[in-house]
Amino acid sequence: MLFALTREISPAFERCQLSHQPRRPIDLDRARAQHAAYEWALVELGGTVRRIDSGPDMPDAVFIEDTAVVLGDGAIMTRPGADARRAETPGVADALARYGVPLRDLLAPATLDGGDVLVIGRSVFVGESSRTNAAAIAQLRRILQPLGYAVRKVPVEKCLHLKSAATAVSGSTLLVNPEWVPDGTFLALTTIEVDPDEPQAGNALLVGETAIYPAAFPKTRARLERAGIRVRTVEVDELAKAEGGVTCCCLLWER
Numbered sequence: 630m631l632f633a634l635t636r637e638i639s640p641a642f643e644r645c646q647l648s649h650q651p652r653r654p655i656d657l658d659r660a661r662a663q664h665a666a667y668e669w670a671l672v673e674l675g676g677t678v679r680r681i682d683s684g685p686d687m688p689d690a691v692f693i694e695d696t697a698v699v700l701g702d703g704a705i706m707t708r709p710g711a712d713a714r715r716a717e718t719p720g721v722a723d724a725l726a727r728y729g730v731p732l733r734d735l736l737a738p739a740t741l742d743g744g745d746v747l748v749i750g751r752s753v754f755v756g757e758s759s760r761t762n763a764a765a766i767a768q769l770r771r772i773l774q775p776l777g778y779a780v781r782k783v784p785v786e787k788c789l790h791l792k793s794a795a796t797a798v799s800g801s802t803l804l805v806n807p808e809w810v811p812d813g814t815f816l817a818l819t820t821i822e823v824d825p826d827e828p829q830a831g832n833a834l835l836v837g838e839t840a841i842y843p844a845a846f847p848k849t850r851a852r853l854e855r856a857g858i859r860v861r862t863v864e865v866d867e868l869a870k871a872e873g874g875v876t877c878c879c880l881l882w883e884r
Contacts, residue, residue, distance in 0.1 A: 691877075752817075838859055
């Protein structure tokens with residue numbers, strides 16, 4: 630059974646962290662409606678969705694992906710790179726534990742956002758970014774190598790997270806903005822490049838054999854569909870104003 634853990638949008642969502650975009654007004658009601666429609670897309674694709682609450686002290690809590698890395702062997706609780714976001718992790722850890730997910734913790738001085746962790750097969754690409762440091766990558770390697778995962782560092786400078794630039798759209802194919810990742814990063818994998826007119830189009834959420842994908846990027850969607858990728862579009866433009874993508878808003882695991 631596929632589970633998806635989501636988190637409600639905080640009433641303080643407009644105070645979200647921003648690194649690569651200017652601050653723009655966010656329509657909170659519209660953002661909540663878009664989030665609910667995104668959750669329904671997960672249900673349509675076979676997921677059992679469980680939403681946990683947030684509060685005014687957690688403006689970014691809807692972006693639950695950053696608080697944990699969930700793999701088939703359990704979950705690793707992160708230490709988000711923004712200090713203000715570390716209050717989000719206890720509630721997520723409690724929820725995962727309630728569903729029987731084994732937990733491990735990253736320890737200081739490690740900082741890591743889950744949006745920097747791209748897993749495809751047994752390869753784990755980890756973005757070294759403004760939110761994720763070398764200490765976190767070293768700890769992940771120590772935890773995951775004995776479980777059969779290969780952990781690979783990817784420098785990230787031109788966007789917030791690695792998964793702003795590259796995400797899986799099949800078991801062996803990535804959607805990539807080649808301008809935002811170093812040459813040669815994904816040589817062993819098939820890649821589909823985003824349309825040059827849509828540089829922010831590299832974030833897709835693979836659920837089974839379908840990619841949940843923002844409706845705002847029709848040119849890149851056409852590229853995906855020409856490559857045989859099944860696409861389910863969602864409207865997430867209000868969430869995107871907070872530098873969020875479709876991977877950011879859930880944690881997925883099989884049980």
